Amino acid sequence: MKPSDLLSALLAPAGEPQLPHAAYVGLQALLDALPIALMEFRLSGESLVLLTANAAARRMPGLGGVREPGADARTVFDQLASTALIDQLCGVARLGVPLDGRHVLRDGPRLQLAWDIAARRMASDCVLVAVSDVSEAEGLRQALQSCEQALAEARRDLREQTEVFDTMETLARAGHWRRIKDPGETVLLWSPGLCEIAGYERQEWLDPEYAMSGILPEDRPLFEAASRAQDGANVEYRWRRPDGEVRWMRSRVQRVRSRDGVAVQMGVVQDVTEEHRAAEQLREQLVFIQRIASRVPGFIYQYRIHRDGSTASVQYISEAVREFLGVAPGEVMRDHGLLEQRVLPEDVPQVRRSAMLSVRRLVPWQSEYRVRMPDGSVRWHMTSAVPHRESDGTVVSHGFTMDITERKQAEQQIERLAFYDALTGLPNRRLLLDRLQRSVVLSQRTRQQGALLFIDLDNFKVLNDTLGHDMGDKLLIEVARRLVATVRESDTVARFGGDEFVVMLEHLACDSAQAALQVEGVAEKLLAHVNQPIVLGGHHHYSSPSIGIALFGGERVEVHELLKRADLAMYEAKAGGRNTLRFFDPAMQAAVNARLHLEADMRQGLERGEFSVHYQPVVDERARLVGAEVLLRWRHPVRGMVSPAEFIPLAEQSGLILPLGRFVLQQACAQLARWAQSPATAHLSLSVNVSARQFRHADFVAEVLEALREHAANPRRLTLELTESMLLGDIEDAIVRMQQLKREGIGFALDDFGTGYSSLSFLKRLPLEQIKIDQSFVRDVLEDPNDAAIVRTILALAQSMDLQVVAEGVETAGQLGFLRLHGCGGFQGYLFGRPAPLQAWDEMLFSVR
Numbered sequence: 001m002k003p004s005d006l007l008s009a010l011l012a013p014a015g016e017p018q019l020p021h022a023a024y025v026g027l028q029a030l031l032d033a034l035p036i037a038l039m040e041f042r043l044s045g046e047s048l049v050l051l052t053a054n055a056a057a058r059r060m061p062g063l064g065g066v067r068e069p070g071a072d073a074r075t076v077f078d079q080l081a082s083t084a085l086i087d088q089l090c091g092v093a094r095l096g097v098p099l100d101g102r103h104v105l106r107d108g109p110r111l112q113l114a115w116d117i118a119a120r121r122m123a124s125d126c127v128l129v130a131v132s133d134v135s136e137a138e139g140l141r142q143a144l145q146s147c148e149q150a151l152a153e154a155r156r157d158l159r160e161q162t163e164v165f166d167t168m169e170t171l172a173r174a175g176h177w178r179r180i181k182d183p184g185e186t187v188l189l190w191s192p193g194l195c196e197i198a199g200y201e202r203q204e205w206l207d208p209e210y211a212m213s214g215i216l217p218e219d220r221p222l223f224e225a226a227s228r229a230q231d232g233a234n235v236e237y238r239w240r241r242p243d244g245e246v247r248w249m250r251s252r253v254q255r256v257r258s259r260d261g262v263a264v265q266m267g268v269v270q271d272v273t274e275e276h277r278a279a280e281q282l283r284e285q286l287v288f289i290q291r292i293a294s295r296v297p298g299f300i301y302q303y304r305i306h307r308d309g310s311t312a313s314v315q316y317i318s319e320a321v322r323e324f325l326g327v328a329p330g331e332v333m334r335d336h337g338l339l340e341q342r343v344l345p346e347d348v349p350q351v352r353r354s355a356m357l358s359v360r361r362l363v364p365w366q367s368e369y370r371v372r373m374p375d376g377s378v379r380w381h382m383t384s385a386v387p388h389r390e391s392d393g394t395v396v397s398h399g400f401t402m403d404i405t406e407r408k409q410a411e412q413q414i415e416r417l418a419f420y421d422a423l424t425g426l427p428n429r430r431l432l433l434d435r436l437q438r439s440v441v442l443s444q445r446t447r448q449q450g451a452l453l454f455i456d457l458d459n460f461k462v463l464n465d466t467l468g469h470d471m472g473d474k475l476l477i478e479v480a481r482r483l484v485a486t487v488r489e490s491d492t493v494a495r496f497g498g499d500e501f502v503v504m505l506e507h508l509a510c511d512s513a514q515a516a517l518q519v520e521g522v523a524e525k526l527l528a529h530v531n532q533p534i535v536l537g538g539h540h541h542y543s544s545p546s547i548g549i550a551l552f553g554g555e556r557v558e559v560h561e562l563l564k565r566a567d568l569a570m571y572e573a574k575a576g577g578r579n580t581l582r583f584f585d586p587a588m589q590a591a592v593n594a595r596l597h598l599e600a601d602m603r604q605g606l607e608r609g610e611f612s613v614h615y616q617p618v619v620d621e622r623a624r625l626v627g628a629e630v631l632l633r634w635r636h637p638v639r640g641m642v643s644p645a646e647f648i649p650l651a652e653q654s655g656l657i658l659p660l661g662r663f664v665l666q667q668a669c670a671q672l673a674r675w676a677q678s679p680a681t682a683h684l685s686l687s688v689n690v691s692a693r694q695f696r697h698a699d700f701v702a703e704v705l706e707a708l709r710e711h712a713a714n715p716r717r718l719t720l721e722l723t724e725s726m727l728l729g730d731i732e733d734a735i736v737r738m739q740q741l742k743r744e745g746i747g748f749a750l751d752d753f754g755t756g757y758s759s760l761s762f763l764k765r766l767p768l769e770q771i772k773i774d775q776s777f778v779r780d781v782l783e784d785p786n787d788a789a790i791v792r793t794i795l796a797l798a799q800s801m802d803l804q805v806v807a808e809g810v811e812t813a814g815q816l817g818f819l820r821l822h823g824c825g826g827f828q829g830y831l832f833g834r835p836a837p838l839q840a841w842d843e844m845l846f847s848v849r
C-alpha cells in the first residue's frame, strides 16, 4: 500500500463521529504494526509541531526527533532541509491540498535516501504525514535505467561498428558469409560487402545454390573441397558477376562453433582481381625480361643494398649467369658473395671501390675486370648498373654484365700493334717517345738524371744478308732479350727500327758525373752481353753493338733533340771503331749544328743553281776514252767547292738527294744526247751514281726512263752505279728494279767493290755488267800484298762471271801496269783525268782523239 492510499483510508472525512477509546487503542496498535512511518503534525505559528508518530516512524532511519513529541517538522525532516517539503506540509495543514511525492537524496552515485511522502489534512491545522522508504525500489529503478542506457549505448556502438565493418569490407573489397544450420533449417547470411563484390543487390538471406552460382564451373570442385575441409585455408577461384565480368576471389572457410545442435560455418571472401592482375603483369614483365635476358650477350641483375650499407642481396639474376660465370642464378641469390669470388683478387679492390662510390653518390656504375671461370680460364667482364634509392632507404641497382674478352683482346692487340714491335715484343718508337716525354718532364721535376742509349748492331746487315731474314730476325729477338735482361724492369728497352735499339734509363743520380758513371756501367754490361756468341742455325755468331749515350735531366730538352744526340753519339761510337760506347758531348752538337746549316744551304743551293756536274774520264786497257763518270759538284758562294763526300750523305738523310739525283740524271742524259750527235763521241758512255734512297724511291725506274726519253738519249750508253750496301735489305725488290731498267738497255755497275761484303751467290743474282774496284785497294796495290791479293781476286772473280772491271783511283803508271797485268779492262783516275766541267772536256776529247 502506498502511503497516500493508507492516509486516505485513515483519514475519515471531517465531521465523522470520534472512535471509542478501545477502538482507538486498537487502531493505535494497528498503526504501530504498519511498515509505513506515520506522523501527525499541528501548525503552530509558522512551524509544524509533531503530535504523534507510529512505531515505523520511530524506527525509520533518517527521521530526526521522532521520539520527542513537539519536535519541529524541520528537525524531523532535517535531511530534506534543502527541499520545499516543510513549506509544502504547512500548505497542506492550512489549505488541505493533499501532497504526494518522492524525495531522493544522493551523495554522488551513492543513494542516501529515497522516501515516498504523502500528507493529508486531518482537522484544522493538523496534518498526517506518511513516509515509506523506497530505497530498494529506487536502487532497482536506477539499475534498470543504467542497464537500459548501457544497452542503448551498446546498440549504438554495435551500429557504428557494423557501419565501420561494412565500410571496411567495401574498402577492402571483401565480405563474409555465415551458414547457420540447426536441425530444422539452414540459413545463409551474406554481408553487404560480399553482396557488393559478388555484384548482387544487398540482401541478408541468400539461397545457397544462388550463392554458389557465380563460381566458374571449373573452379567449383576446388571451392567445394575447401568448404568441406573448413580448415581456414585460402582457396582462390573465379567468380562471374551477373553483369558477366569475371573476377578473382580468395576465400577462407571455417567452422565457427557447434552448440545446442546449431552448427555455424563462416567464410571470408576477398576480391583479389587486382592482385591477380598485378601478379599477371609482373609475370608478363618477368617473361619479357627473361626473353630479353636470354637474348642479350650477358646477364642482368638486380641487387639491393640495405640502409646500413653492410648487407646486400641479389634479388634477381638472369639465367645467363650460368653461362657467363658458371654459377646457377639460385646460388647467387642465396649467396651474392659468389659473384665477387669469381673476380681476380687483384681486380677486386677497384671493383669494390667503384661500386661503393656509385651507391654512395647514386651515379651509374661501370667497371671492367677479370674473372676466373670454373675451367680456370680468365675472361674480361664489363658491368654497368644504375642505382636508385627506395623509400625505405635501401639502394636498388639494376645492372647488366657482359663478356668483353674479345674487345679487350682486340684492344690489347691494337695496343701491341700501335706501341710494340711485332718481332721482338719491345716498345716501338712511338711508345718510347711517349715514355721519354714523360721521363724528361719527371726528371726536370725530380732533378734525377736519365739517359738515352742508342744502340746499333755493327754487322747486322751483313749477317742478315748472308744468313737470310729468318736468322736476322732470330738475332734481333735474341739481342732484344739480352738488352731487357741487362737493365732494370723499370727501364725501357725499345726497338727503334731495323737493327737499332734504344734503352732509356731513369732515376739516375742527380749529379751528371755520377749519373754518367752509372750509365757507363750499364752500357758496358750491355756491350758485354750482346757480344756473347749467338747460336743461329747451329753456328756461333758474334754481334757487336755501338752505343751512343745522351744524358737528360735538369735542362729542358726536346725528346727529338735527345734522340738526335744519342744517335750522334752512336755514330761517334761507330767511327771510334765500333763495339764501343760514346757519350754525346757539345763538340758533337756543334757538328750537328754545322750539318743543319749545311742542309739549309743545300736547299738554297738547289734553288739558286749552285750545283753542277763534272765528268771524269774512263778509259780502256789501251787508254782509249770509253766514257766518263758523272760527279756532282756544289759551289757554295761562301764555302766554295763542297765535297760530295760531305754533302751526299746529308742529302741522303734529308731527302735532298732525290732532286739532286734527278738533276744529275738530266745532265747525263742531255750530255749523252749531245755526244750521240757526233760520230766521234757517239760511242761514249756515262756512269751515274745512284744513292740508296734514290734507288728505293717508288718513281725511280719511271724517272730514269723519262729522263732518257726526254733527251732521246741512248739507254745503252747509260750505266747506273750502285753500291753493295744499298742493294742489301730487300734484294728481290732491287733485282726487279734493275731488271726493269736493264730490259730498256741500261747497264749497272757495282761501285766501291770490295769494301762491303759480297757473296758470290749474291753477285750472281744481280744483273750487272760491271764492277768498280774501290780506289782504297788501288792506292796501295803495289805496296800492300793484301790489297794486291784482293785486287787480283776481284779481277779473277769478274772474269769468271763475265763482268767488266773498272779500277778507280788510278794515279800512277805502276798501278795501271799491275791492273792491266791482271786483266783489268777499264780505268778511272787522275792518271787519265780529274773530274772536270764540260768545257774542259772538249780539249780532252780532242786530245784523246
Ligand SMILES: Nc1nc2c(ncn2[C@@H]2O[C@@H]3COP(=O)(O)O[C@H]4[C@@H](O)[C@H](n5cnc6c(=O)[nH]c(N)nc65)O[C@@H]4COP(=O)(O)O[C@H]3[C@H]2O)c(=O)[nH]1
Pocket: 616, 630, 631, 632, 633, 643, 644, 645, 648, 661, 664, 688, 689, 690, 691, 721, 751, 752, 775, 808, 809, 810, 811, 828, 829, 830, 831, 835
Ligand atoms: N784520290 C783520288 N780520287 C779520285 C781519283 N779519281 C777519281 N777520284 C774521286 O773518286 C770519287 C769517285 O766517285 P765515287 O767512288 O762514285 O764516289 C763518289 C760518289 O759516291 C759520291 N757522288 C759524287 N757524285 C754523286 C752523284 O751525282 N750522285 C750520288 N749519289 N753520289 C755522288 O760522292 C763520292 C765522292 O765523289 P768525289 O769527291 O767527286 O770523288 C770522286 C772522284 O773525284 C784518283 O785518282 N785519286
